[in-house]
Amino acid sequence: MQTEQEKNINLPSENQSNKNEKALENVKEEHPIDARIRRIKDCVLFVVVLTMILGVFCFFISVIFNARSLDVEIKWADIAITAIISVLLGYVVGKSGK
Numbered sequence: 001m002q003t004e005q006e007k008n009i010n011l012p013s014e015n016q017s018n019k020n021e022k023a024l025e026n027v028k029e030e031h032p033i034d035a036r037i038r039r040i041k042d043c044v045l046f047v048v049v050l051t052m053i054l055g056v057f058c059f060f061i062s063v064i065f066n067a068r069s070l071d072v073e074i075k076w077a078d079i080a081i082t083a084i085i086s087v088l089l090g091y092v093v094g095k096s097g098k
Helices: 004-010 014-026 032-065 071-097
Strands: none
Touching: 032 071
16 A cells, blocks of 8 residues: 555646646736737738848849859859758748647
8 A cells, every 4th residue: 555655656646737837827827908019010020031031042043043143153143042941941930740
C-alpha cells in the first residue's frame, strides 16, 4: 500500500490545477479598442512589408530578364531571389509547425 507522499508524487495535485485555473483567470483581457488598434497596426505593417518584398522581388526579376544586364548583376539578383523565397518558405513552415 502506498503512503500519502507516494500518492502525491505519482498524481498531479489538486493544488496545481487550482493554481493554473487561478492564473488563467488573472490574465488581463485586452480592451476591445486596444485589440482593434493592435490588429490595424499589424495589418498595416504586414501590407507595408509585403509591398516592399514584392517590389524588390519584381526588381530582381526585371534584372534577370533584362537583355542588357551583366552576368554579375544576374548572379546577385538570382541569389537575392533565392534568399527571399527561402525566407518566405521558412516563415510559412515555421508558422504551420507551431
